[in-house]
Amino acid sequence: MSGDNEETQAAEETSVDEKEVQEKMISPEKAEEAKLKARYPNLGNKPGGSDLLRKRLQKGQKYFDSGDYNMAKAKIKNKQLPTAAPEKTEITGDHIPTPQDLPQRKPSLVASKLAG
Amino acid sequence: MAGPGGGSSDVQWCFSQVKGAIDDDVAEADIISTVEFNHTGELLATGDKGGRVVIFQQEPESKNQPQCRGEYNVYSTFQSHEPEFDYLKSLEIEEKINKIRWLPQKNAAQFLLSTNDKTIKLWKISERDKRPEGYNLKEEDGRYRDPNTVTTLRVPIFRPMDLMVEASPRRVFANAHTYHINSIAVNSDYETYLSADDLRINLWHLEITDRSFNIVDIKPANMEELTEVITAAEFHPNQCNTFVYSSSKGTIRMCDMRASALCDKHAKMFEEPEDPNNRSFFSEIISSISDVKFSHSGRYMMTRDYLSVKIWDLNMETRPVETYQVHEYLRSKLCSLYENDCIFDKFECCWNGNDSVVMTGSYNNFFRMFDRGYRQDVTLEASRENSKPRSVLKPRKVSTGGKRKKDEISVDSLDFNKKILHTAWHPLDNIIAVATTNNLYIFQEKLN
Numbered sequence: 121m122s123g124d125n126e127e128t129q130a131a132e133e134t135s136v137d138e139k140e141v142q143e144k145m146i147s148p149e150k151a152e153e154a155k156l157k158a159r160y161p162n163l164g165n166k167p168g169g170s171d172l173l174r175k176r177l178q179k180g181q182k183y184f185d186s187g188d189y190n191m192a193k194a195k196i197k198n199k200q201l202p203t204a205a206p207e208k209t210e211i212t213g214d215h216i217p218t219p220q221d222l223p224q225r226k227p228s229l230v231a232s233k234l235a236g
Numbered sequence: 237m238a239g240p241g242g243g244s245s246d247v248q249w250c251f252s253q254v255k256g257a258i259d260d261d262v263a264e265a266d267i268i269s270t271v272e273f274n275h276t277g278e279l280l281a282t283g284d285k286g287g288r289v290v291i292f293q294q295e296p297e298s299k300n301q302p303q304c305r306g307e308y309n310v311y312s313t314f315q316s317h318e319p320e321f322d323y324l325k326s327l328e329i330e331e332k333i334n335k336i337r338w339l340p341q342k343n344a345a346q347f348l349l350s351t352n353d354k355t356i357k358l359w360k361i362s363e364r365d366k367r368p369e370g371y372n373l374k375e376e377d378g379r380y381r382d383p384n385t386v387t388t389l390r391v392p393i394f395r396p397m398d399l400m401v402e403a404s405p406r407r408v409f410a411n412a413h414t415y416h417i418n419s420i421a422v423n424s425d426y427e428t429y430l431s432a433d434d435l436r437i438n439l440w441h442l443e444i445t446d447r448s449f450n451i452v453d454i455k456p457a458n459m460e461e462l463t464e465v466i467t468a469a470e471f472h473p474n475q476c477n478t479f480v481y482s483s484s485k486g487t488i489r490m491c492d493m494r495a496s497a498l499c500d501k502h503a504k505m506f507e508e509p510e511d512p513n514n515r516s517f518f519s520e521i522i523s524s525i526s527d528v529k530f531s532h533s534g535r536y537m538m539t540r541d542y543l544s545v546k547i548w549d550l551n552m553e554t555r556p557v558e559t560y561q562v563h564e565y566l567r568s569k570l571c572s573l574y575e576n577d578c579i580f581d582k583f584e585c586c587w588n589g590n591d592s593v594v595m596t597g598s599y600n601n602f603f604r605m606f607d608r609g610y611r612q613d614v615t616l617e618a619s620r621e622n623s624k625p626r627s628v629l630k631p632r633k634v635s636t637g638g639k640r641k642k643d644e645i646s647v648d649s650l651d652f653n654k655k656i657l658h659t660a661w662h663p664l665d666n667i668i669a670v671a672t673t674n675n676l677y678i679f680q681e682k683l684n
Contacts, residue, residue: 147514147516148567148568148570149514149516149518149519149567149570150514150516151568152516152518152567152568152569152570152571153516153517153518153570153571155571156517156570156571156574156575157517159571159575163517172521173462173463173464173465173484174459174462176434176465177415177416177434177435177462177465179416230265230286231288231313232266232282232284232286232288232290232313233256233257233266233674234255234256234266234268234282234284234290234310234313234676235290235310235313236256236257
């Protein structure tokens with residue numbers, strides 16, 4: 121009896137292996153998808169859906185808040201700012217863009233090298 | 237072995253010219269973003285990420301060198317768009333030229349439309365080769381004369397001068413697009429043109445800048461329900477009522493402007509059925525159409541998605557009549573191509589003058605041509621190594637199997653930073669313009 125089970129088990133495993141090999145042969149795409157999901161398990165199940173599209177539509181969005189900017193400038197001068205209560209463990213981003221950080225928005229004054 | 241072109245199987249392509257800097261350190265502004273021949277092929281325009289347009293003009297064929305057609309030399313260059321910042325929406329507006337479209341020539345001047353993400357401009361390029369001399373009230377250098385010193389009168393005359401080519405903006409079509417403009421297309425009526433962004437298409441009259449008609453609007457009432465965006469749009473080459481637009485889901489919709497003012501309901505929808513068993517995370521992304529081009533005849537249209545080029549018969553919506561694999565070997569690399577964002581690269585495609593051959597770009601500075609009649613295809617490379625004048629381009633091959641033959645390149649050795657996204661074919665002759673990241677190559681058919 122146990123002998124039979126072992127045989128069936130071995131047969132099942134072989135057929136599963138064969139199926140995997142077959143799948144890989146049929147669809148390299150699916151193999152690539154498996155690779156991606158292995159690396160990024162939290163990747164949404166909506167294939168190429170709204171998240172990607174919305175990211176595309178938001179291209180170019182930058183934020184500059186003069187209040188934040190002035191606060192950041194003040195922080196540099198005067199290091200003593202009232203700190204938040206120590207219980208708060210949540211860390212929020214503290215990088216406030218300064219004019220040095222923002223890329224220069226000058227137009228190209230140099231002629232194109234194609235015309236050189 | 238000779239490559240395809242012009243309907244015969246024995247066209248050989250030769251290097252003709254290369255424009256741009258040699259050094260590897262590419263400034264972002266120098267990245268070429270569009271290439272377009274005008275209707276006669278005499279002029280070739282390029283746009284770049286820095287908002288500049290460079291126009292080349294073909295030299296007339298010289299009797300001394302009948303074995304090659306004229307070379308392209310710089311005709312005019314100007315700053316078309318400048319970077320802007322929309323303070324209201326906190327949005328940076330890139331000066332990158334997304335598209336250039338020539339208008340057919342009506343008088344001595346040339347006109348083209350160039351667009352960035354938000355604004356379309358009509359540029360007039362005109363020649364000046366004479367200037368008036370002999371004014372009564374002005375000196376030759378422009379200073380005004382004291383009228384009391386003028387004792388005689390003369391008639392100013394025009395004298396020849398060195399050719400000056402001037403570009404001036406004649407119309408600015410602004411503030412009509414909330415999203416980023418991906419296409420502009422001139423109508424065959426030569427009076428109107430369309431501009432398409434991710435969600436809307438507008439119809440303009442070339443003379444009128446303060447209003448445009450919205451003809452397609454696919455924005456959902458709730459943006460959470462957004463499933464597809466418009467990726468390209470084009471007018472039919474001779475039916476002025478017909479245009480098509482492609483989507484990120486791999487569909488093409490054909491619309492007839494006679495049916496209604498708002499063309500949200502398509503007249504035809506072209507979509508190839510998909511095998512649900514083969515569906516993967518990548519399916520939709522690689523089916524996104526990056527370019528759509530009508531054939532010159534108006535009978536067919538060509539679409540480019542990430543891995544293939546498809547030819548559609550406008551009379552058949554159910555599937556394409558021809559499918560050509562550009563770089564099928566990338567299908568087993570989709571995971572890393574997704575991680576490095578290359579899977580989102582937008583390749584363009586083009587027809588030759590008589591619609592017998594189509595061309596598109598790939599990676600490693602390779603580009604591909606497919607001869608529809610002879611069912612042949614060839615892979616060529618745009619590189620400085622093959623840039624001896626009139627040297628014939630050798631076909632390239634990517635090895636997919638285990639064994640790599642001599643002269644073949646393996647898939648893992650391909651340089652994915654060297655992408656050819658923009659190519660153009662002369663409307664009449666076998667002359668092609670191929671843009672690498674920052675260089676423009678011109679290849680010509682070998683003539684004996």
